[in-house]
Amino acid sequence: xxxxxxxxxxxxxxxxxxxxxxxxxxxxSTYLYWYKQEPGAGLQLLTYIFSNMDMKQDQxxxxxxxxxxxxxxxxIADTQTGDSAIYFCAETTPMDSSYKLIxxxxxxxxVRP
Amino acid sequence: xxxxxxxxxNKVTEKGKDVELRCDPISGHTALYWYxxxxxxxxxxxxxxxxxxxxxxxxxxxxxxxAERTGGSVSTLTIQRTQQEDSAVYLCASSLGRRGADTQYxxxxxxxxxx
Numbered sequence: 037x038x039x040x041x042x043x044x045x046x047x048x049x050x051x052x053x054x055x056x057x058x059x060x061x062x063x064x065s066t067y068l069y070w071y072k073q074e075p076g077a078g079l080q081l082l083t084y085i086f087s088n089m090d091m092k093q094d095q096x097x098x099x100x101x102x103x104x105x106x107x108x109x110x111x112i113a114d115t116q117t118g119d120s121a122i123y124f125c126a127e128t129t130p131m132d133s134s135y136k137l138i139x140x141x142x143x144x145x146x147v148r149p
Numbered sequence: 150x151x152x153x154x155x156x157x158x159n160k161v162t163e164k165g166k167d168v169e170l171r172c173d174p175i176s177g178h179t180a181l182y183w184y185x186x187x188x189x190x191x192x193x194x195x196x197x198x199x200x201x202x203x204x205x206x207x208x209x210x211x212x213x214x215x216a217e218r219t220g221g222s223v224s225t226l227t228i229q230r231t232q233q234e235d236s237a238v239y240l241c242a243s244s245l246g247r248r249g250a251d252t253q254y255x256x257x258x259x260x261x262x263x264x
Contacts, residue, residue: 067250078153078240078255086250124192134205135244135251136182139192 040127042140049148054112056143058125061106068101069126069137070110079124082110112145120147151175153256155241161262162231170226170259174243181224182244182253183216187237195239198224199246231263 039061048054060068066087071079085092085099085108092099098111108125122144126137154173162168174181183195194208198218209215213231218224228235238260242253 071255078257079242081252081254084250084252126192132205134182134197134199135180135248136194136197136205136208137184137192137242137253138194141191 040125040138040140042123042125042143044141045144045146047146047148048115050115050117052115054110054115054119054145054147056110056112056123056125056145058108058110058140059106060108060125060127062127062129062138063103063106064129064131066130067128068099068108069128070097070099071124071126071139073122073124073142075121082123115145115147117147117149120145153241153243153254155239155256155259157259158257159260159262161264163264164233165230167227167229168231168261170228170239170261172224172226172241172243172256174222174224174241175254176222177245178243178254179221179246180244180251180253181218182242183224183226184240184242185237186240186258190237192240195226228261231261233263236261236263 042058069084070082096113100109122142124142126139128135156171181198186192197205200221213229216226238258240258242255244251244253
């Protein structure tokens with residue numbers, strides 16, 4: 037079955053790197069996504085990675101995918117206070133023609149000044 | 150801005166009443182999704198529309214929940230005889246409906262409180 041898990045909380049100092057981790061169980065996952073949710077706001081897509089890739093970099097964001105361990109991580113370089121939010125990883129699978137997103141529980145990132 | 154919009158932003162209702170939540174997707178997006186975000190259950194899929202048809206309703210929690218989409222655009226999610234456990238933020242998302250990396254864009258949500 038589909039299951040996506042994340043740690044609940046991460047606290048870092050401003051300027052440090054943040055690493056948010058996610059594990060998934062569906063080996064047929066095609067796309068894995070990272071969404072950001074700020075207080076009172078909807079979900080903002082940060083980046084995604086296709087399951088045949090190992091890494092994707094987009095400015096301060098680096099996504100690493102370990103298919104063998106079904107482990108996904110999001111690294112935020114030079115973390116700023118504006119990065120404080122909840123980060124969700126999500127997957128879609130080719131077995132599902134709706135391409136609905138299956139979300140993890142979210143990791144709350146707190147950036148201390 | 151031509152993002153996904155939802156109304157109302159907040160809705161407080163009494164147990165047993167019916168509520169309607171509205172979603173206006175991005176123009177040209179054929180796929181539309183409803184999700185629910187609650188403290189106990191996290192973010193859950195409810196229903197998926199492609200055009201006006203709903204080929205995947207597997208996430209609707211009970212027969213009190215229904216949704217429709219008209220003209221391939223606006224969608225309404227209806228909850229009949231609301232219960233306290235229906236209290237949550239209801240999120241709508243739309244996408245182009247392509248296969249593969251089809252980015253879903255989310256609206257700000259409707260916060261439903263059932264007293």
